[in-house]
Amino acid sequence: MSSSIEVRVAEAEALNPLIRRLRLQAPAGQALPAFKAGAHVRVQVSLPGEQQDWRHYSLINPLPEAGATSAPTHYDIAVRREDEGRGGSRFMHGLQVGDRLVIEPPKNDFPLHGGHAPVLLVAGGIGVTPLLSMAAELRAAQRPVRMVYAGRSRSLLAFLPALQALLGDALHVHADDEAGTPLDIAALLDGCASDEQVYMCGPKPMLDAVLTAAHARGWAPGRVHFELFTAAAPEAGDQAFDVVLAQSGVTHRVAADQSILDCLIEHGCDPLFDCKRGECGVCAVPVIEGDIDHRDYVLSASEKAAGNVIQICISRARGPRLVLDL
Missing domain, CATH: 3.40.50.80 (Nucleotide-binding domain of ferredoxin-NADP reductase (FNR) module)
Known part of the structure; x- marks a missing residue:
């Protein structure tokens, strides 16, 4: 399977003043990859300054029918406009019927579990x-x-x-x-x-x-x-701090309203990441020195207490600097 899929906007509908539904179809109308409830697609978006980035949107199926998503003819997603965001939602709200997008095949980090429990x-x-x-x-x-x-x-x-x-x-x-x-x-x-x-x-x-x-x-x-459904957001009292990359000795300043991940990307680094919400664990980095303000949902209480790994998409420093094994 290709790592990316071209789709076209087949329908666009404002559900309320903030949320817009988009229906995406393959240009030739062929079936799209199957998915199960909880799955999402990554959509490539254009940001101000001609930057490209990716956004995650859950796939929507309202039909209570067995096999309804086994060979879908379209993907439905919904986008909430975030005027204070970096521009991804504004790009999605500006799309018109006929516009083309690049997406990745569905991925499911939030599956329903089996059994008969209510x-x-x-x-x-x-x-x-x-x-x-x-x-x-x-x-x-x-x-x-x-x-x-x-x-x-x-x-x-x-x-x-x-x-x-x-x-x-x-x-x-x-x-x-x-x-x-x-x-x-x-x-x-x-x-x-x-x-x-x-x-x-x-x-x-x-x-x-x-x-x-x-x-x-x-x-x-x-x-x-x-x-x-949202990426890491600044919290009251957040302060800027320094991140030292031990393998190169380079220091970067992380702004109060910026994640470590975004700071590293801004300075040309290429760290591993996926969800940007502290849920998946992909962006874990060993910490050599510094006090961590853990905000993720991945590490156990004992792992957080050990203080030797950080999820750089969401967690921060409690003090003036962190030294990372990068």
């Missing part, structure tokens, strides 16, 4: 996209599933009609502006059956709240399956 899907904002496909796949398998879909406003929750048709009363919608408060994560987990598996996709604060609540209740590791 499933709770927890979606925050644009994080609904992989969970819609999961809901359809679970319905096709006649497996018990319910879903909570949360966001600031009902008007910004994409795919509601499809989800309502798919799940009926098994869908609970939480809009902050209607409820007057954010989703109560503690109550949500307290309402789970003892064998219920949780799949969550949404913003980092929501994921952190779910993981913290699950840990506080003594849930077994791996009962909560998750994916973030």
Whole structure:
């Protein structure tokens, strides 16, 4: 299989003021590679300054039919516009029907696990996209599933009609502006059956709240399956620091609003990476010296305490510098 696929934009639709759905097809109309719920494609985007980069978008399937994604004639994705971002979402929102794109074949870092246990899907904002496909796949398998879909406003929750048709009363919608408060994560987990598996996709604060609540209740590791939909973002109090590359002796300054990974790429380095969200572990680098502010979801508590490896896409230095074995 080729490492890249050319597709054309066959449809483009604004689902709400922030989210746009794009339908991608092979130019000759042939079937595209199969995928399962939770899969994504990497799409090549053009950034300001004629730079090229890649963005990940979950593949969407609302059809509760066995084999619905075994030989798809198109891929549906949804893109949330981020005006403060680097420009990838603005590029995607500017695409028109007929435009060509280069994508990579589907990859699945967020698969549904087998078995017969009931499933709770927890979606925050644009994080609904992989969970819609999961809901359809679970319905096709006649497996018990319910879903909570949360966001600031009902008007910004994409795919509601499809989800309502798919799940009926098994869908609970939480809009902050209607409820007057954010989703109560503690109550949500307290309402789970003892064998219920949780799949969550949404913003980092929501994921952190779910993981913290699950840990506080003594849930077994791996009962909560998750994916973030945003890359690393600066946090309050973040400071600039130096990264020393031990193998060359070169020092680079990492800005307060920049990841180590992006700093290294900016200076011509070619580090390994994939998700840029601290989930996959691909960008792990040994640390020779320095105190690490771990923000990833890959390392265990003991590995973080050892302080000898860092996920450079999301974690930072607590002090003025880190010395990396690069």
